[in-house]
Amino acid sequence: MSVVKTLHTAGPDVVATMAQLGRNAREAAKALRTAPRKQKDAALLAAAMTIRADVDLILDANAKDMEAAKARGLTGALIDRLMLDDARIEAMAKGLEAIVALDDPVGTTITEWDMPSGLHIERRRVPLGVIGIIYESRPNVTADAGALCLKSGNAVILRGGSESFHSSRAIHTILEHGLDAAQLPSTAIQLVPTTDRAAVGEMLKGLDGTLDLLVPRGGRSLTERVTNEARVPVLGHLDGLCHVYIDKDADMEMAKKIAVNAKMRRTGICGAAETLLVDEAVAATHLPAVATALKDAGCELRGDDKARALMPDMAAATDDDWRTEYLDAIITVAVVPGVKGALDHIAKYGSQHTESIVTDNQQTADTFLTQCDSAILLHNASTQFADGGEFGMGAEIGIATGKLHARGPVGLEQLTTFKYVVRGSGQTRP
Amino acid sequence: MSVVKTLHTAGPDVVATMAQLGRNAREAAKALRTAPRKQKDAALLAAAMTIRADVDLILDANAKDMEAAKARGLTGALIDRLMLDDARIEAMAKGLEAIVALDDPVGTTITEWDMPSGLHIERRRVPLGVIGIIYESRPNVTADAGALCLKSGNAVILRGGSESFHSSRAIHTILEHGLDAAQLPSTAIQLVPTTDRAAVGEMLKGLDGTLDLLVPRGGRSLTERVTNEARVPVLGHLDGLCHVYIDKDADMEMAKKIAVNAKMRRTGICGAAETLLVDEAVAATHLPAVATALKDAGCELRGDDKARALMPDMAAATDDDWRTEYLDAIITVAVVPGVKGALDHIAKYGSQHTESIVTDNQQTADTFLTQCDSAILLHNASTQFADGGEFGMGAEIGIATGKLHARGPVGLEQLTTFKYVVRGSGQTRP
Numbered sequence: 001m002s003v004v005k006t007l008h009t010a011g012p013d014v015v016a017t018m019a020q021l022g023r024n025a026r027e028a029a030k031a032l033r034t035a036p037r038k039q040k041d042a043a044l045l046a047a048a049m050t051i052r053a054d055v056d057l058i059l060d061a062n063a064k065d066m067e068a069a070k071a072r073g074l075t076g077a078l079i080d081r082l083m084l085d086d087a088r089i090e091a092m093a094k095g096l097e098a099i100v101a102l103d104d105p106v107g108t109t110i111t112e113w114d115m116p117s118g119l120h121i122e123r124r125r126v127p128l129g130v131i132g133i134i135y136e137s138r139p140n141v142t143a144d145a146g147a148l149c150l151k152s153g154n155a156v157i158l159r160g161g162s163e164s165f166h167s168s169r170a171i172h173t174i175l176e177h178g179l180d181a182a183q184l185p186s187t188a189i190q191l192v193p194t195t196d197r198a199a200v201g202e203m204l205k206g207l208d209g210t211l212d213l214l215v216p217r218g219g220r221s222l223t224e225r226v227t228n229e230a231r232v233p234v235l236g237h238l239d240g241l242c243h244v245y246i247d248k249d250a251d252m253e254m255a256k257k258i259a260v261n262a263k264m265r266r267t268g269i270c271g272a273a274e275t276l277l278v279d280e281a282v283a284a285t286h287l288p289a290v291a292t293a294l295k296d297a298g299c300e301l302r303g304d305d306k307a308r309a310l311m312p313d314m315a316a317a318t319d320d321d322w323r324t325e326y327l328d329a330i331i332t333v334a335v336v337p338g339v340k341g342a343l344d345h346i347a348k349y350g351s352q353h354t355e356s357i358v359t360d361n362q363q364t365a366d367t368f369l370t371q372c373d374s375a376i377l378l379h380n381a382s383t384q385f386a387d388g389g390e391f392g393m394g395a396e397i398g399i400a401t402g403k404l405h406a407r408g409p410v411g412l413e414q415l416t417t418f419k420y421v422v423r424g425s426g427q428t429r430p
Numbered sequence: 431m432s433v434v435k436t437l438h439t440a441g442p443d444v445v446a447t448m449a450q451l452g453r454n455a456r457e458a459a460k461a462l463r464t465a466p467r468k469q470k471d472a473a474l475l476a477a478a479m480t481i482r483a484d485v486d487l488i489l490d491a492n493a494k495d496m497e498a499a500k501a502r503g504l505t506g507a508l509i510d511r512l513m514l515d516d517a518r519i520e521a522m523a524k525g526l527e528a529i530v531a532l533d534d535p536v537g538t539t540i541t542e543w544d545m546p547s548g549l550h551i552e553r554r555r556v557p558l559g560v561i562g563i564i565y566e567s568r569p570n571v572t573a574d575a576g577a578l579c580l581k582s583g584n585a586v587i588l589r590g591g592s593e594s595f596h597s598s599r600a601i602h603t604i605l606e607h608g609l610d611a612a613q614l615p616s617t618a619i620q621l622v623p624t625t626d627r628a629a630v631g632e633m634l635k636g637l638d639g640t641l642d643l644l645v646p647r648g649g650r651s652l653t654e655r656v657t658n659e660a661r662v663p664v665l666g667h668l669d670g671l672c673h674v675y676i677d678k679d680a681d682m683e684m685a686k687k688i689a690v691n692a693k694m695r696r697t698g699i700c701g702a703a704e705t706l707l708v709d710e711a712v713a714a715t716h717l718p719a720v721a722t723a724l725k726d727a728g729c730e731l732r733g734d735d736k737a738r739a740l741m742p743d744m745a746a747a748t749d750d751d752w753r754t755e756y757l758d759a760i761i762t763v764a765v766v767p768g769v770k771g772a773l774d775h776i777a778k779y780g781s782q783h784t785e786s787i788v789t790d791n792q793q794t795a796d797t798f799l800t801q802c803d804s805a806i807l808l809h810n811a812s813t814q815f816a817d818g819g820e821f822g823m824g825a826e827i828g829i830a831t832g833k834l835h836a837r838g839p840v841g842l843e844q845l846t847t848f849k850y851v852v853r854g855s856g857q858t859r860p
Contacts, residue, residue: 033801033803034800034801107800113822115820115821115822117820119811119815119820126803128833128834129833212833212834213834231658233663233832233834251856257856257858258858260858261858261859262858265858347460365853369851370464370537371463373463373556373559373849375849375850376849376850376852377850377851377852378549378854379851379852379853379854380853380854380855380857381549381852381853381855381856381857381858382857382858382859384858384859385547385549385852385854385857385859390545390549390859391545391551391850392543392545402663403558403559403642403847404642404643404663404834405834405835407847407848407849407850408850417833417837418837419803419806419807419838420805420806420807420821420837420838421799421809422806422807422808422809422811422815423795423809423810423811424808424809424810424811425810426681426687426688426810426811427810427811427812427815428687428688428690428695428811428812428814429691429695429812
């Protein structure tokens with residue numbers, strides 16, 4: 001029933017296959033532009049239901065991927081990312097229902113005003129059109145990326161990792177059923193039907209002007225390739241090299257709690273802290289206390305000379321360390337001359353993602369919040385709050401580190417654009 | 431006194447020169463990020479004053495450019511664009527004062543809300559950082575592009591057309607004086623000190639991650655090159671292939687007025703109409719009337735078969751004609767089957783810039799305004815209102831035809847981004 005399957009049998013001609021996907025998406029986008037919320041939600045609810053009904057089908061497909069992955073010698077984190085079980089499949093269904101619960105941003109009036117000419121101008125939120133998403137092993141991205149694009153009124157072309165090909169196809173077939181059930185074009189969510197890497201190249205070229213946006217979701221190498229080679233706008237996410245700065249006016253207990261949570265709650269997420277900065281004015285007291293708390297939590301510490309003078313058993317941090325997103329239980333520690341010193345360090349080594357200052361001094365906090373050029377700046381809170389859900393945006397497709405269009409969490413609203421609707425009564429321009 | 435001049439004497443090493451401009455801009459951007467409105471306005475007012483005082487200096491420089499241009503055989507529109515006189519120089523000074531009068535978007539709270547976690551989240555408007563602008567012959571762009579970037583808190587690197595090199599340098603020197611007078615870094619507005627085209631190549635590469643945005647301002651070939659080759663985000667403006675659709679429920683007199691104004695008020699601007707679409711239901715009455723009004727206004731008409739059946743002296747439009755932005759007193763005329771037919775024609779041939787529907791039928795208007803995917807849609811008004819000033823945005827740097835970040839007029843607000851400022855009281859993430 002689905003175009004994708006027909007295309008799949010079309011064989012090795014990737015260019016033709018991708019061009020067809022592009023034409024399908026452009027057509028589907030027209031229908032989605034004006035599709036009412038009810039219809040989009042119905043598709044997602046039907047898909048969630050089918051996911052629960054077809055758990056075994058998904059598990060069988062996933063087993064094929066797991067087998068192939070093990071045969072190819074994949075291990076540890078990669079295998080874990082690829083693996084699906086009942087709980088993860090249920091989470092996928094719940095994820096779709098959570099997106100159903102979100103408000104539909106499409107068609108809302110962002111702002112409106114009248115002009116002396118008598119014209120009434122409205123800035124109205126509309127879908128972007130066609131989005132391409134290139135992702136790696138996690139098969140659940142197929143469900144939530146597809147759902148976020150649908151709810152925001154966009155047609156999407158999904159290119160999953162080859163290692164999760166069978167799992168993604170099973171999930172995608174279910175999404176198509178949902179679209180059919182809601183009488184939306186099943187081509188609203190398409191999955192690239194081949195693992196041929198040439199397909200990615202075609203997407204980077206924009207499918208003949210079809211793609212309005214490309215979203216890479218995966219490791220640094222993927223994001224860098226997409227950012228560097230794409231001929232279409234990209235919402236990319238590079239490093240999350242987050243800092244926690246402990247100011248001389250910081251509350252010691254709060255500093256400990258925030259530093260440990262920012263680093264250790266989950267070390268693998270982009271909002272995890274990678275560097276601890278301590279004001280030299282309180283280094284003697286605060287640094288050992290916070291460092292010990294981190295150590296007790298199982299974190300390895302690497303410091304600069306001043307930090308190591310206070311914690312001699314700390315390893316020496318190399319210049320590379322300050323630029324490394326460990327995504328692991330490792331943190332670098334530097335002693336800096338006050339908030340200015342912290343800002344200089346962050347400007348030199350940071351990735352403009354998320355930084356936190358711990359201080360009871362409002363003025364110092366404002367200096368930090370105003371002068372730091374990162375997407376998310378927190379005062380007396382953990383960097384691990386850098387998350388769409390924690391911002392009240394619901395599901396997110398990622399955290400954008402660029403400055404244009406979307407910055408920080410990319411949720412439904414960030415997957416839309418706007419147009420001007422201008423109402424007159426015969427006005428001509430003098 | 432200005433870095434640019436020093437660099438200019440640095441000679442042929444364009445790569446080193448551009449890298450230095452990049453470093454200067456990055457430094458200047460830091461100071462601009464927190465520069466108060468007063469200081470930015472003072473720089474612009476001082477520049478406006480100096481422009482008036484140094485008219486002769488500017489005219490002398492412009493004379494050099496004009497001479498060289500004529501020697502190179504430039505004529506007509508190109509020479510006119512390049513030419514400066516007292517009136518145009520006064521307009522330049524007034525332009526700066528108009529930008530002084532605009533509100534400073536930097537630091538304003540776009541929106542803020544509280545989360546159950548107790549975090550208070552603010553989305554705050556901040557400058558982009560460093561903007562690169564590549565433009566063609568009009569030397570006045572040096573003044574208004576430089577001023578718009580400064581007022582929005584951005585450092586800018588201007589690369590003017592080689593034909594206007596001397597004029598732009600004279601204007602730029604005056605802007606630097608203004609910056610000095612206001613104690614802002616004179617490197618906040620830099621002019622590429624060489625006409626070597628290699629400089630453009632360096633800007634397209636982003637000057638080692640320095641450029642946050644590139645804005646091409648000029649003809650299609652320039653915009654296309656920048657859009658295709660840039661390694662940094664671009665706010666580009668491609669064709670303004672605007673349509674006026676006259677519906678069966680249109681008021682005949684209004685249709686005439688709007689069609690003539692949309693095409694003929696100024697034929698050279700991107701908001702000028704290039705195609706007239708007439709509902710077949712009223713073609714017999716409305717088309718001859720409107721076409722005649724256009725003809726009487728001095729416009730050449732090219733039509734499809736149905737249009738020519740009603741106006742036999744009309745030339746036949748080729749398929750290319752429907753895709754051509756004439757920027758001249760020429761218009762194509764097609765008879766279409768109602769609003770759906772108009773939407774199909776626009777989807778096939780349009781450039782998603784600006785379209786207008788003339789009708790007294792609210793429902794038909796809503797169909798057009800909702801289903802058309804262009805940046806600006808007007809009901810019963812001329813397409814020539816597609817302008818930052820007419821939208822109440824004040825001066826604009828151009829009209830963006832892309833869908834990301836900015837769409838339509840690009841004014842001060844569109845030259846900014848935002849960051850999240852999050853205030854807590856010791857929150858850690860569960």
